Amino acid sequence: MQQQTIAVLVNDYPGVLTRVSTLFGQRAFNIDSITVGGTEEAGLSRMIITTGGDDRQIDQLMKQLNKLIDVISVTNLSANSYVSRELALIKVSASPSQLAELNGIVEPFRAAIVDVGPTSLIVQVTGDTEKIDALLVLLQNYGVLELTRTGSVAMARSIVPATAAATV
Amino acid sequence: MSVEMAEIQKKNSIPPIQFGEEVSGAETLLRCLLLEQVEYIFGYPGGAVLPIYDSLYGSYFKHILTRHEQGAIHAADGYARATGKPGVCIATSGPGATNLVTGIATAQMDSVPLVCITGNVAQSLIGTDAFQEANITGITVPITKHSYFVRDVRDLPRIVKEAFHIATTGRPGPVLIDIPKDVANAIAPFTYPETVDVRGYRASVVPDDEEVQHFVTAIKAAKRPVIMAGGGIIAASADQELLAFAEKARIPVINTFMGLGGFPGVHELSLGMPGMHGNFTANQALLNADCVIGLGVRFDDRITMGRTKEFAPNARIVHVDIDPAELGKNVSTAVTVTGDVKSTLEKAIPLITACESEAWIRQLKDWQEKQPYKYKTDGDTLKPQAVIELLYRSTDGEAIVTTDVGQHQMWTAQYYKFKNARSFISSGGLGTMGFGFPAAIGAQIAHPERITIAVVGDGGFQMTNQELAIVSQYNIPVKVAIVNNQCLGMVRQWQELFYDNRYSQIDLTCSPDFVKLAEAYGVKGLRASTPQEAEAVWAEALAHDGPVVVDFRVAQEENVYPMVAAGNTLDQMELGDD
Numbered sequence: 001m002q003q004q005t006i007a008v009l010v011n012d013y014p015g016v017l018t019r020v021s022t023l024f025g026q027r028a029f030n031i032d033s034i035t036v037g038g039t040e041e042a043g044l045s046r047m048i049i050t051t052g053g054d055d056r057q058i059d060q061l062m063k064q065l066n067k068l069i070d071v072i073s074v075t076n077l078s079a080n081s082y083v084s085r086e087l088a089l090i091k092v093s094a095s096p097s098q099l100a101e102l103n104g105i106v107e108p109f110r111a112a113i114v115d116v117g118p119t120s121l122i123v124q125v126t127g128d129t130e131k132i133d134a135l136l137v138l139l140q141n142y143g144v145l146e147l148t149r150t151g152s153v154a155m156a157r158s159i160v161p162a163t164a165a166a167t168v
Numbered sequence: 169m170s171v172e173m174a175e176i177q178k179k180n181s182i183p184p185i186q187f188g189e190e191v192s193g194a195e196t197l198l199r200c201l202l203l204e205q206v207e208y209i210f211g212y213p214g215g216a217v218l219p220i221y222d223s224l225y226g227s228y229f230k231h232i233l234t235r236h237e238q239g240a241i242h243a244a245d246g247y248a249r250a251t252g253k254p255g256v257c258i259a260t261s262g263p264g265a266t267n268l269v270t271g272i273a274t275a276q277m278d279s280v281p282l283v284c285i286t287g288n289v290a291q292s293l294i295g296t297d298a299f300q301e302a303n304i305t306g307i308t309v310p311i312t313k314h315s316y317f318v319r320d321v322r323d324l325p326r327i328v329k330e331a332f333h334i335a336t337t338g339r340p341g342p343v344l345i346d347i348p349k350d351v352a353n354a355i356a357p358f359t360y361p362e363t364v365d366v367r368g369y370r371a372s373v374v375p376d377d378e379e380v381q382h383f384v385t386a387i388k389a390a391k392r393p394v395i396m397a398g399g400g401i402i403a404a405s406a407d408q409e410l411l412a413f414a415e416k417a418r419i420p421v422i423n424t425f426m427g428l429g430g431f432p433g434v435h436e437l438s439l440g441m442p443g444m445h446g447n448f449t450a451n452q453a454l455l456n457a458d459c460v461i462g463l464g465v466r467f468d469d470r471i472t473m474g475r476t477k478e479f480a481p482n483a484r485i486v487h488v489d490i491d492p493a494e495l496g497k498n499v500s501t502a503v504t505v506t507g508d509v510k511s512t513l514e515k516a517i518p519l520i521t522a523c524e525s526e527a528w529i530r531q532l533k534d535w536q537e538k539q540p541y542k543y544k545t546d547g548d549t550l551k552p553q554a555v556i557e558l559l560y561r562s563t564d565g566e567a568i569v570t571t572d573v574g575q576h577q578m579w580t581a582q583y584y585k586f587k588n589a590r591s592f593i594s595s596g597g598l599g600t601m602g603f604g605f606p607a608a609i610g611a612q613i614a615h616p617e618r619i620t621i622a623v624v625g626d627g628g629f630q631m632t633n634q635e636l637a638i639v640s641q642y643n644i645p646v647k648v649a650i651v652n653n654q655c656l657g658m659v660r661q662w663q664e665l666f667y668d669n670r671y672s673q674i675d676l677t678c679s680p681d682f683v684k685l686a687e688a689y690g691v692k693g694l695r696a697s698t699p700q701e702a703e704a705v706w707a708e709a710l711a712h713d714g715p716v717v718v719d720f721r722v723a724q725e726e727n728v729y730p731m732v733a734a735g736n737t738l739d740q741m742e743l744g745d746d
């Protein structure tokens with residue numbers, strides 16, 4: 001069982017998300033995360049869905065998704081090199097006096113403290129899943145009061161030499 | 169407007185359709201249906217579809233007023249299966265729409281083209297739990313090929329055009345159009361697109377030449393090949409191509425339940441039906457074949473028994489299907505072709521040569537002779553199998569036969585040798601009791617010149633027998649053959665075999681007197697309890713110019729054999745007592 005990231009280009013109509021998510025339930029696939037948003041073309045949305053499955057299961061999932069009338073295209077991003085990012089907002093139990101100390105922790109992650117209150121502050125971080133998990137481990141020493149994170153947004157890398165396609 | 173469209177309107181529409189004329193959404197809908205060459209509509213009116221029924225008043229359409237929406241959709245389904253044309257039904261919002269659900273799921277499972285039109289409350293009331301409001305597009309997401317909620321009357325012509333295109337192309341299926349009442353009442357200039365452009369929908373049917381070449385090469389190498397022909401043969405109208413291909417390649421043919429009639433049941437290469445209640449030879453063919461050629465089949469668990477690794481253990485599986493998602497879904501395949509079976513076989517026939525299969529064919533013939541379907545006759549007791557044999561004999565396999573679901577359905581599949589495509593109409597995938605009788609009405613309307621028999625059980629018939637009203641009202645000459653064993657026979661059989669004879673809730677002995685019930689609706693009713701009575705009564709039924717209900721009182725304890733019990737493999741077949 002491997003985690004796979006599927007990009008699904010769909011019509012931006014009411015009910016399309018229901019059709020896609022229903023298909024997952026109907027065919028006994030699990031959705032680990034799903035993000036939906038606009039695209040370069042008006043009237044279309046792109047769903048980034050992470051799910052688990054072997055090659056045969058993922059092949060069947062992609063074929064079933066392709067059968068939906070509102071689905072324009074389905075791409076398994078995991079089949080090639082791709083860029084993936086999540087966004088997380090983490091509310092940490094801390095006082096303003098601990099700001100500098102926390103800044104020292106979040107800075108190497110290129111994260112930012114975006115809100116400071118009397119007893120808590122909010123850290124904003126973007127990156128791949130592992131990076132966000134790693135920051136969370138560190139922040140848990142202070143006490144994580146609240147966490148909200150998106151699923152992945154992802155995109156296939158441009159067809160360029162491997163050295164130029166290094167993660168940025 | 170195209171020449172073809174102009175001809176249609178000239179022929180069918182009085183007054184002629186005027187493009188650009190300001191008309192209501194309801195009138196727009198009916199004009200669109202006319203331009204789609206719809207002849208019959210099966211439906212039931214209600215508050216939310218009053219504008220549509222008002223436009224229907226005095227119009228050119230032949231509307232069949234069923235007595236329940238489920239009857240309407242099953243009738244539309246029967247019409248579609250008998251003709252290959254899309255069936256059309258109308259229901260009102262809320263309960264009217266939800267009463268279509270079983271019929272929509274039935275059509276989806278068996279890939280039947282339907283266009284289901286439902287009314288809904290006005291958009292200003294949507295989401296308020298208004299009277300008779302139901303989110304029918306949401307309810308039916310998993311059981312439709314596609315569905316539309318019409319928000320603007322100006323979208324309606326495009327939506328109807330797309331709905332018919334989607335329902336009938338690629339792998340056929342049901343499409344639902346939900347029309348709020350305010351849209352049905354809204355006025356707009358009438359237009360109708362001549363072409364369809366659904367960006368996300370690619371219904372390609374013609375297979376790639378290279379795939380066909382692989383298909384042919386794989387088959388040529390086989391010594392013990394067998395074709396497993398499914399509902400895709402019938403959906404693609406590929407029965408003649410299948411016949412030509414099988415004869416030229418000398419390959420025996422198994423017809424799945426959904427494929428019955430797709431290859432003549434009396435042909436020397438016909439092996440009949442495989443699977444749970446299939447015959448010995450068809451199952452032995454799958455167990456011993458070196459190449460199984462699946463044509464328009466989905467390797468359903470009633471054939472593989474869900475034991476896909478043990479299914480056809482010695483064979484390379486070659487699979488042709490118009491739906492790419494079916495390829496490799498249930499069984500592992502060696503060669504696949506994406507395309508409809510008609511196009512595939514048209515390309516393959518010139519390339520194929522006869523396989524070295526004569527020894528294999530002789531072996532299969534030997535099995536057929538030694539292990540045919542069989543049952544014990546017992547003096548004056550009327551056996552259900554004998555009833556089906558009587559129906560077959562009396563119609564020479566030429567009738568359209570519909571069924572409900574249960575023992576009678578399996579006996580019909582076993583003992584009626586279907587010669588023609590679109591002659592056997594039954595709910596295969598969903599297994600819908602109550603389907604047979606209304607489906608027969610739709611089929612009979614489509615083919616008034618043919619004998620149409622609804623073989624039903626005493627259980628299933630009571631789910632939709634209110635439609636006796638419409639065979640009476642419209643004098644639709646369906647012959648209803650009730651295989652009446654006074655119980656839920658298939659449930660009884662499973663309780664006998666797997667639940668230690670604990671017959672829980674299967675007793676139907678207090679059913680109505682079906683002869684009197686028929687007569688109450690003004691329909692001729694007859695009864696037979698012995699083989700002799702059955703012969704005489706059935707002859708009377710066939711001679712009667714109108715609908716007839718025949719109550720065949722059959723032995724209650726009869727079981728359907730052969731049988732492969734759930735969880736077993738095809739080599740663990742119980743042949744029944746001799």
